[in-house]
Amino acid sequence: MSKKLVVIGAGMASGRMLEHLFDADPAAYDVTLFNAEPRGNYNRLMLSPVLSGEKTYAEIVTHDDDWYAQNDVTCRFGERVVHIDRDRKVVVGEHGELPYDKLVLGMGSTPFMIPLPGHDLDGVIPYRDLEDTERMMGLGAKAGSKAVVIGGGLLGLEAAAGMAAQGVDVTVVHIMGHLMERQLDPAAGYLLRKALVDKGITVMCNANSKEILGEDGKVRALLLDDGTELPCDLLVMAVGIRPATALGEAAGLATGRGIHVDDQMITSDADILALGECVEHKGEVFGLVAPLYDQAKVLAQTLLDQEATFVNKEVSTKLKVTGCDLFSAGDFAEGDDREDIVFRDPARGVYKRLILKENRIIGAVMYGDTADGAWFYGMIKDGTDVSDMRDTLIFGPAYQGGTALDPMAAVAALPDDAEICGCNGVSKGDIVAAIHAGATSLAEIKATTKASASCGSCAGLVEQVLGVTMGDEFVIPQDESICGCCDLSHEDVRRLIKSQELKSQEAVWQELGWKTRNGCATCRPAINYYLLADWPVEYQDDPQSRFVNERKHANIQKDGTFSVVPRMWGGITTPDELRAIADAADKYNVPTVKVTGGQRIDLLGVKGEDLPAIWYDLNQAGMVSGHAYSKGLRTVKTCVGSDHCRFGTQDSTGLGIKLEKLLWGSWTPHKLKLGVSGCPRNCAEATCKDIGVICIDSGYEIHVAGAAGMEIKGTEVLCRVTTEEEAIEIITAMSQIYRENAKYLDRIFKWVDKVGLDWVKEQVVENLDERRALVERFNLSQSIYRKDPWAEHAKPEKAETYRPLADLTLEAAE
């Protein structure tokens, strides 16, 4: 029987340790995992992007239920361990005891709360976990909220920037003379302050907090010792952390600032091991993940009786205060024996400073442009003599030897042991080795080496290493900007429209720094779509930002005439409808009547000014626009199904009609075509559609991401369901998730290729809450957009716009 391993704390460090353990020997231990937080392991480093709205919690989960199940981990989440009884070798949780053979402590640290009067009021919180993050996000939901952050270090500033992005009025109170004084010198601190002030954050340095004022047990304001009162609804204290030692101390383990461990991560009790922020190793305690990952590896090996030794390496900090580029490494205090090399570019807001001692770099601080950080850091570690390159040193590696400034050259110049991923300690050599072993993309590098898997800030560098190593075989993906009007990619713009709640074109132009007054023919249709998809209620669709087909609700033909395609729900029509179509074709001299590939009838060659009248006639016969011109729902193609066909397993026509009636009128990033076949013979060709359904004996198989245009691609199966209702719900959620996330003009297959089918499955199939929420948002949008544009444009005031403004043929002929 395997031995019992109990782990206290499902954190960054213990999570990594478990990965190593299961990789090496999945059967060695029966693992039970306690976590005080009511959830498993997530990437704590990514809480700030969650706070600012750039990411969702689901995206930062590192180990999900499946992972724990696959590895047979017994999870006791939401349960704090209150006592360790070393004599009996049991841990005591809030809900009961559990014996162990080996125990691992990974409790992390406890945020330090300054014991100011009022620190225990409701609304005074630290910044450590998801609950804190959600508290801050909740504030953003209420207009006019105010927050005070005590502490101008990394965490405090991330909290401040995140809340400011949510529209909260934030003041940072910092006791020192400049921000992040431990990582930055005053000049970089100044630039950082300026960037934060530009984001609307108030920054008070040299400010001493005196008392937290409350009302009915809730925080009301912060009082400074000069008498200033800063009103707030929430007060975030981010002044430092203390290793969580209480549990170990009470059990009698040797403890200093943290729980003492040796080079094998063993505490003073041979059966108890510890790692992460709760430990002290050779007098050092920890606050960044990089060394913790090394500890995780060593601890896993120790558990398997393999020999391993933990060595604490010096770390550089690539800091990621939302939207500001910072880098600091080594020692940057001033001194007589030191020299500075400083470079400033005020126009770009760039500041770089190298600190030299005896011709060697001992420290580096950079703001605004941190691309060369890894190179400088390498030289600090190696103690490289820089006498030969002093004059050009500050311009980085690309400049050495007179070559042009080129980021690829800079990466090529890095030695193999240069660190690329600081979080996971992955060197350039490791990445190159992974490439030689067959990795060809960022995702594969991430999977094999973990580079860029934690905070993600090195992803660009990893891609450059791929580029340098693979040459032409690797094309560095560019987040291409939408057009010349702005520097942002579609993905960035979509994210910012949501997170900054931009609800009008003007807001987008202004807040995202558009270089043109009102966009161009490339960006405006995309922005118009993003706005109406994300803010269906608040934003008014702008016809002047649409291509002619969508503005005129008809397809323009090459001779300037239009085509008119009325809807035939699920491809079903009636004699009356056919008569009305025939009458309209006669009345308006329609030259061509064609049966389309989408199972309906196209009247081609209609003059622009006749459109409102022909629509009016078709409306009278009960027909509405088929949106054959739109980036929106086109058709739902069906076969006859169980109504008529001897093979049919379900009512495919009926389902098609229901789907079309539900989805019509919705705008999507690109056209959306569906098909429903009554059995796997697939007469409706559903398996090359954006969304397809194949009816089977046991229910419905839902397919997505097919293509039958310039590119041909069969669909992939999203899921199987038993009832028609569930099929409809999933298809609705699928449409909505595509509407909310895809880049304008990406069909579903292109978009799914980017985000991965697994993610889509998780959101629309597995996660019921998310599915329902998607359906709800879709329905909200449809309450506005599910209407017939023809009916509206056939009305006299709109119809007028289809005719000439004036006819001068008579007058001018006089």
Place this chain on the structure above:
Amino acid sequence: MSWIDIGAIDRIPDRGARVVRTPRGDIAVFRTGTAEVFATDDRLGDSYGPLSDGIVSDRSVNCPITNVIFDLETGQSSEGSLQTHGCRIENGRVLLDDSKLTAAA
């Protein structure tokens, strides 16, 4: 030449256009985001236009069929020049210069 009143400015959509039918053929009358007005032929040869169906941004319009961009002030594009026509606003009315509106020979 004379200026012909072709209608009220608010009958042309903001950042949009309307057509005026003339012996010369259709003329597109544009209104920009800053409420300036411009007039050009609606088509250039058989390949470009109707420009009144294009997307107006700043002082330019894109061809709805080819995406070629035309400058509204000069009529110029990478593929050739459109005939422009005088056009102005007076008391909320749009006036069009008729001097080039006679039927093309």
